Amino acid sequence: MRMPRVISMLGSLALAMYGLSAQAQWQIGLEGGPDINALKTNISNVAMTNYISVVSYNFGIPVQYKICNFLSVEADPSFVRKNYKLQWEGSLSDLYQTNKNGYIQLPLQGNLLFTNHRFELSLQGGAFAAYWRFGKVKGRLPDPTGTYSYDSAYVFRSSRDQRWDFGWLAGARLAYDAGKAGQWFIEGHYCFSLIDQQKNYEIGLIPQYNQTWIFSAGALFKLPHL
Amino acid sequence: MNRRMLYAIILALTVCGCRKTIPVPVAPDNYPITSFSAVFESYWNGMNERYVFWDWDSTNWDSIYRQYKPLFSRLDSEAKSYSISWIPGEDTVLLYLEAMTANLIDGHYAIQSLDIRNGADTSFRPSYLRKSNDSFFVANPQIFTPYFRNVLPSDHLNQAHVSDSAFYQGDTVFAVSGTIGGHILYLYFKSFHLQRFYNVDDSLNATLKFFFDRFTADSAQTYDGIIFDVRDNYGGEIQDFDFILGSIVQDQVPYGYVRTKNGNGRLDYSPWTTVVINPAKGAKPLAPSQKIVVLADDWSQSAAEQFTMAVKRLPNSKFIGTTTWGATGPFFGSDDLTDLFSGPFNIGVMGTSEATTKPYGIVKTSSCMFKYINDSIYEGRGFPPDIMVRASDSAALFSGVDSALQTAINFLKQ
Numbered sequence: 001m002r003m004p005r006v007i008s009m010l011g012s013l014a015l016a017m018y019g020l021s022a023q024a025q026w027q028i029g030l031e032g033g034p035d036i037n038a039l040k041t042n043i044s045n046v047a048m049t050n051y052i053s054v055v056s057y058n059f060g061i062p063v064q065y066k067i068c069n070f071l072s073v074e075a076d077p078s079f080v081r082k083n084y085k086l087q088w089e090g091s092l093s094d095l096y097q098t099n100k101n102g103y104i105q106l107p108l109q110g111n112l113l114f115t116n117h118r119f120e121l122s123l124q125g126g127a128f129a130a131y132w133r134f135g136k137v138k139g140r141l142p143d144p145t146g147t148y149s150y151d152s153a154y155v156f157r158s159s160r161d162q163r164w165d166f167g168w169l170a171g172a173r174l175a176y177d178a179g180k181a182g183q184w185f186i187e188g189h190y191c192f193s194l195i196d197q198q199k200n201y202e203i204g205l206i207p208q209y210n211q212t213w214i215f216s217a218g219a220l221f222k223l224p225h226l
Numbered sequence: 227m228n229r230r231m232l233y234a235i236i237l238a239l240t241v242c243g244c245r246k247t248i249p250v251p252v253a254p255d256n257y258p259i260t261s262f263s264a265v266f267e268s269y270w271n272g273m274n275e276r277y278v279f280w281d282w283d284s285t286n287w288d289s290i291y292r293q294y295k296p297l298f299s300r301l302d303s304e305a306k307s308y309s310i311s312w313i314p315g316e317d318t319v320l321l322y323l324e325a326m327t328a329n330l331i332d333g334h335y336a337i338q339s340l341d342i343r344n345g346a347d348t349s350f351r352p353s354y355l356r357k358s359n360d361s362f363f364v365a366n367p368q369i370f371t372p373y374f375r376n377v378l379p380s381d382h383l384n385q386a387h388v389s390d391s392a393f394y395q396g397d398t399v400f401a402v403s404g405t406i407g408g409h410i411l412y413l414y415f416k417s418f419h420l421q422r423f424y425n426v427d428d429s430l431n432a433t434l435k436f437f438f439d440r441f442t443a444d445s446a447q448t449y450d451g452i453i454f455d456v457r458d459n460y461g462g463e464i465q466d467f468d469f470i471l472g473s474i475v476q477d478q479v480p481y482g483y484v485r486t487k488n489g490n491g492r493l494d495y496s497p498w499t500t501v502v503i504n505p506a507k508g509a510k511p512l513a514p515s516q517k518i519v520v521l522a523d524d525w526s527q528s529a530a531e532q533f534t535m536a537v538k539r540l541p542n543s544k545f546i547g548t549t550t551w552g553a554t555g556p557f558f559g560s561d562d563l564t565d566l567f568s569g570p571f572n573i574g575v576m577g578t579s580e581a582t583t584k585p586y587g588i589v590k591t592s593s594c595m596f597k598y599i600n601d602s603i604y605e606g607r608g609f610p611p612d613i614m615v616r617a618s619d620s621a622a623l624f625s626g627v628d629s630a631l632q633t634a635i636n637f638l639k640q
Contacts, residue, residue, distance in 0.1 A: 043490060045251035045275065048565045086488065092565055097488050097496070141486055141496050142566060143594060144464045144556035148484075148499045160493040168244075194244050202492050203288045204274065207246045 025066045027183065031076075031218025032059035039084040039099075039197075041208040048089045054098065056081030058214050064111070072111040072122070080105045080130070080191075082210045086139075094147065097139030099154070105130040107169055107189070120183070122173040128191055132156075132163040159201055165210065167193040175220070182219040189214040251275070251490060255564065259574035259586045262305070265319060266298035268574035268586070277332070278555060278568045278595050280492035282603060285329050287492070294322055316341075320350075327352045331606030332592050333553025334528065340587040341576060348587075353552060353606070357524065362548070362616055367525050369620040370458035374402055374414050381626040383412060387437075389430040394419045397462055401430055402455075403437040409448065410638055413437045414455035418462030418529040421469040441473065443510030451517040451638030454537060457547060457617075457630070461528025464501075464556060467536055472506035474540070479503040481536040483601075484556065484594045487567040494567065498597075503536055511541070518543040519634040522609075523617055527551040531609050535598055538612075544637060545611045547630045552608035555592030569593035613637070 038053040060078025067073065080103045088095040109126025135154030140147050156163065171189030178184055191214060196207040254272025257264050270291055280287065301318060323337055329352070336351040357363050379386035383404030392399040394417075401415040413434075423430045441452060454470075471479075483498040512518070520537040522530060522545060531550040537543050558569060569592070572585035597603050615630040622629075 040248065042248050042250055045253040045256075045490065046565060046567055047253070088565070137497060139488070139496065141488060142558045143484055143486070143499065143501075144558060150497045150499055152497045155497070157493060160491070196246065198491060202274065203291050204249075204271070206251055206490055207248055209245060209248075 026223040027062075027064040027066065027220040028223055029062050029064075029182070029218050029220035030059075031062055031078075031185075031187070031216040032057070033214075033216035034058075035080060035082075035212055035214040037082040037084055037210055037212045039208055040211055041206055043086075043206075048092055050087055050089065052085050052087050054083035054085050054100075056083045056100070058216060060105075060216070060218075062218065062220060064220060066113075069115065070113050072113060074107075074109050074111055074124075074126075076107045076109070078105050078107070079103070080212065080214060082212055084210075095140055095142065097137055097141065100136040100138070101132055101154070102134045103130040103165065104133050105191075107191075109169060109171075111173070118177045120173075120175040120177065122175065122187075124169070124171045124173060124187075124189065126169055128165075128167055128169050130165040130167075132161070132165065132197075160198055162195060162197055162199050165193050165195045165197075167191055167195065171214075182221040184217075184219045186217045187215070253564075253571075254589075255572040255575060255585065257574040259576045262298045262301040262319060263295075264574060265586055266295060269323070269589070270295075272571045272573065272589060273591075274492060275490045276487070276568050276571050276589075276591065277330075277492075278487055278592055279330070279332050279605060281495065281595070282605065283329075283331050290326050294326060297322060324350055324352075324355075328355070331552075332555060333551050333606055333608075334555065334557070334590060334592045336590040337573075338588045338590060339585070341584070357551070360524075363524055364617050366620075367458055369623065370525070371398070371416070373620075373623050374416070374455075374458070375400065377624055377626070378402065378414070378628065378631075379404060382406060382628065382631060384408060385436070387433040389433040390427070391416075392419075392423050392427050392430065394422060394462075397460060399423055399427075399430070399462075401433045401437075403433045405440075405449075406453070406635060409450045410453060410635060411437065411440050411445070411449045411451070412453045412455065413441075414457075415459065417460055418464065418466040418533070420466050422463065424469070438473070443474065443512060446513030446516055449516065451519060452512075453519045453521060453631075453634050453638070454533070455521040455631075456526050456530040456533055457521050457523040458525045459522075459527070459530035460525070461530050461553075464529050464532065466529070467533060468504045468506070470533075471503050471536065471540070473509050474512050475503050475505045476509055476511055477505060479536070479539050480599055481539045482532065482596055482598050484596050486558075486594045489567055495595075501532075501596075503539075514541070516542065517638055519637060520545050521630050521634055522547045522550050522611070523630070524548050524551060524608075527553045528556065531604065532556070532596065534609055535604075539599065544613065544634075545609070546613045546615055546634050546637065547611050548614060548616060549608035549610045550604070552604060552606045553592070554596040554605050554609070556594050556596060558593040566593070 035058045036055045039051045058080040060076045062076040064074040083100045086097045107128040109124045111122040114121040138151040140149045169191045173187035175183045175185035191212040193210040254268045257268035333353045338349040340348040386404040389400045397417040399419045403413050480500045480502045482501050485496050485498045488496045520534050522534045531554050573587040577583040615633045618629045
């Protein structure tokens with residue numbers, strides 16, 4: 001009894017996949033826009049200091065594979081700036097450091113699609129991997145004669161810096177199907193890092209995580225059947 | 227539609243969680259000292275966050291944690307087993323702290339005002355303990371002040387000017403100027419607070435004016451050489467470098483780099499920045515025939531060491547004496563900038579009322595790292611002289627024999 005049931009289920013699945021593949025299509029596009037990053041850590045032991053969010057930019061090349069009329073999967077190789085600022089308050093308010101970090105990021109996500117005529121709303125969820133490609137630091141800190149200013153490339157330290165980052169992402173996209181002119185969209189993502197920016201190089205190290213809102217506008221274009 | 231909503235909810239839920247908890251760090255000054263373990267936690271964490279030399283230091287601070295945390299806990303247990311207060315273990319605390327800090331390279335490093343209530347010495351400086359093992363080390367620097375104020379001006383100088391003593395932030399401020407043999411210009415000063423007292427203290431003003439009126443580009447006819455004497459100089463304000471040397475440099479003269487900490491992690495550093503001697507308005511260099519000697523010794527510390535390095539960047543300059551102390555990392559302009567990530571801190575807080583609270587101890591440590599212009603690091607080992615001349619002993623000094631000064635004079639006569 002059991003064997004025929006399994007065969008029956010596999011057969012049903014095969015039929016379903018055949019039906020899906022008939023609708024499957026590839027799309028590729030371009031997107032870009034602002035992002036806002038925050039460094040999540042705790043420096044409350046040093047009074048008058050705060051990490052504050054910094055607005056920067058991102059751009060990417062989304063590649064989408066539409067499985068059926070309500071589901072698609074997408075990869076979006078992109079460049080994302082994840083900047084943040086250390087700022088003192090009060091009498092030390094002229095002291096600061098802005099970190100400008102550039103990441104190569106690869107999000108992989110599933111899109112739940114809700115279509116109404118030419119409009120399509122996607123709820124997106126997935127994961128990303130990112131590599132901290134470069135950094136710059138600009139700031140003003142105290143020195144023996146007062147303060148000194150600097151604006152230079154960030155020098156990575158293999159003993160300290162964790163350059164690989166992984167995490168979850170969630171977001172939404174609103175798209176308009178302009179026919180042959182492509183599918184134009186705006187979207188917002190929230191990227192939630194799970195990896196400390198620092199290697200675990202000391203006892204009691206306080207973790208530092210990026211949290212990034214990524215906003216973009218762009219267009220997707222259908223590719224011929226592959 | 228219901229199934230789509232379910233997928234969306236599952237996706238949203240997976241976004242949360244899976245991170246390490248971010249602990250709330252406590253400033254070392256804020257640990258309530260109610261046990262030996264609290265002393266350890268405050269001290270270890272304060273060092274972990276605020277000591278600037280972890281990048282260079284050979285002390286493994288994590289090993290120190292694993293080794294000494296149980297020992298401090300044991301002191302608590304022993305105090306409880308005697309059913310008395312935790313005071314009897316304080317001798318041991320001092321021994322532990324000395325052992326934990328024995329190899330720290332910070333030449334400024336000191337633990338001061340330890341609340342040891344059995345009359346033991348409550349302060350110590352690891353670099354002093356290390357240097358004391360050197361058989362040539364002059365362990366009693368008290369001899370120097372009477373020598374520079376009284377003996378050197380009368381035995382070695384013409385037209386000697388000796389200022390009164392002033393005091394600033396615990397440093398003695400005085401200077402001695404004059405000429406040697408009519409062709410060498412000489413300046414000694416005890417600390418780097420000259421600009422602060424210039425035009426304020428009449429006697430210091432007269433002493434410095436005698437020197438600076440002659441320390442000019444058109445002095446070559448009269449003076450073959452200049453001696454800056456920073457022996458037994460404990461340092462002070464680096465702004466004095468421009469005040470002293472700015473009139474003889476036409477362009478900025480870089481002599482080193484500094485950086486500080488910008489986070490709680492041991493390796494959270496700002497970029498290196500270049501430190502320079504800045505030219506004064508209308509500055510002119512000395513004549514190519516004129517030489518400069520800087521005299522420094524084991525007791526030349528902090529700004530005195532950086533000054534020696536800065537002078538070495540000038541043409542025709544020589545450093546004569548002994549290797550300096552090795553405390554090159556500077557402090558910030560003010561010691562009370564505890565709202566920063568490096569520098570001095572208190573070990574916990576004792577007492578319950580605002581009127582009676584006090585720290586268990588005070589840790590004095592550099593605010594910045596310093597390295598010489600050629601990237602060499604002299605912290606903890608001192609800047610070596612071009613011509614090594616051991617300090618004359620006190621009997622010789624007070625009978626008019628100053629080997630280092632005589633070597634400088636001979637060099638300038640060549």
